[in-house]
Amino acid sequence: MLDNATERPLHVSSEYLPHPRIEVADSQLEDLKQLLNRHGIPYWVDEHSISFNDGPFTTIVHFYRGTDVKVVQKILDSVD
Amino acid sequence: MPLSEDLRALQERVVGELVAAHDYYTNTKFAWRIVQKVIDSNTKFTIRNKITGSVTDQTALSTHIEEYIQKELAEATFQQFISTFESFFFDFLRLWLTAYPRSLGGKKVDVKFILDAPDKDAILQHAIGKELNEVMYERPSAWFAYLDEKVKLDCPSADEIERLAEAKAARDVLVHNRGVVGKSYALKAGRCARYQEGDRMDIAEPYHRETWDLLQKVVADLSAAGLAKAPLAV
Numbered sequence: 097m098l099d100n101a102t103e104r105p106l107h108v109s110s111e112y113l114p115h116p117r118i119e120v121a122d123s124q125l126e127d128l129k130q131l132l133n134r135h136g137i138p139y140w141v142d143e144h145s146i147s148f149n150d151g152p153f154t155t156i157v158h159f160y161r162g163t164d165v166k167v168v169q170k171i172l173d174s175v176d
Numbered sequence: 177m178p179l180s181e182d183l184r185a186l187q188e189r190v191v192g193e194l195v196a197a198h199d200y201y202t203n204t205k206f207a208w209r210i211v212q213k214v215i216d217s218n219t220k221f222t223i224r225n226k227i228t229g230s231v232t233d234q235t236a237l238s239t240h241i242e243e244y245i246q247k248e249l250a251e252a253t254f255q256q257f258i259s260t261f262e263s264f265f266f267d268f269l270r271l272w273l274t275a276y277p278r279s280l281g282g283k284k285v286d287v288k289f290i291l292d293a294p295d296k297d298a299i300l301q302h303a304i305g306k307e308l309n310e311v312m313y314e315r316p317s318a319w320f321a322y323l324d325e326k327v328k329l330d331c332p333s334a335d336e337i338e339r340l341a342e343a344k345a346a347r348d349v350l351v352h353n354r355g356v357v358g359k360s361y362a363l364k365a366g367r368c369a370r371y372q373e374g375d376r377m378d379i380a381e382p383y384h385r386e387t388w389d390l391l392q393k394v395v396a397d398l399s400a401a402g403l404a405k406a407p408l409a410v
Contacts (some may be wrong), residue, residue, distance in 0.1 A: 109242075111238075111241070111242040111243075112242030112243045112245075113248070113375075114246065114247075114378060115242070115246050115380065117242070140380070140381060142381070143381075143385070144202065144206070144325050146206060146209060146210075148210075148213050152188045156209075158246075158380070158381065160380065161376075161378055161380075171322060
């Protein structure tokens with residue numbers, strides 16, 4: 097799945113391993129949520145989004161402890 | 177000051193503290209996200225901690241940011257929420273017992289203290305302090321049973337009390353056991369226990385928010401119920 101703003105693939109970040117996360121533009125959030133729901137991946141969405149220098153608003157989707165980062169990345173990569 | 181005014185002032189103070197604590201959490205979380213964006217824009221910097229000797233550059237700091245948000249900040253503010261609620265609960269009780277001292281029943285006070293006390297109010301506050309100190313070391317279910325015995329407020333609900341007990345048990349794990357769940361957590365948390373012995377306690381944001389919501393509600397409900405029973409200010 098591509099980030100609409102950067103046209104780079106969305107990436108699951110595991111800097112803090114207990115809670116991997118994805119940063120996504122608000123405009124793509126619903127698509128991402130539907131994708132994760134279809135695959136039964138539990139997550140939660142930051143309640144706030146932020147825009148820098150008049151850029152698009154982005155928010156963070158967090159995954160729970162024990163989520164397999166590789167599986168989630170594969171799901172994202174399976175979508176155009 | 178009449179009890180009703182004291183209760184209103186207490187509620188206002190505590191709600192303000194809970195809001196400020198959550199604002200601190202949110203604003204600090206975003207401050208770190210802004211730092212991450214600054215780092216992502218290829219800004220370079222070095223931080224030298226003269227106290228510890230640590231030297232941290234933008235690359236090293238970047239590796240810590242999520243941990244600082246998800247663990248350090250979440251845990252610290254969660255503990256603050258619980259402490260603020262405990263302070264509210266016992267201040268509420270203190271106000272009630274001060275207004276209705278006969279509800280202390282046959283509480284005993286040392287003669288020496290009575291003789292040394294400047295006035296009757298000091299004796300009363302000493303007796304209340306001793307009483308509340310004993311209650312404080314009990315489990316939350318006992319706190320609310322005590323409150324119910326002194327003044328029937330019909331809140332919080334049994335479910336809310338159980339959730340409060342679990343939140344306090346989670347706080348105790350963070351404070352007393354370095355975040356590792358021990359045997360006592362399950363005993364204290366009861367049917368709301370979220371972890372097993374040996375697990376690492378985690379304050380994920382949804383739980384952080386749910387706890388804050390619960391505490392706000394219980395403060396509001398207890399305050400409203402207390403005000404409904406307190407004599408009106410003359």
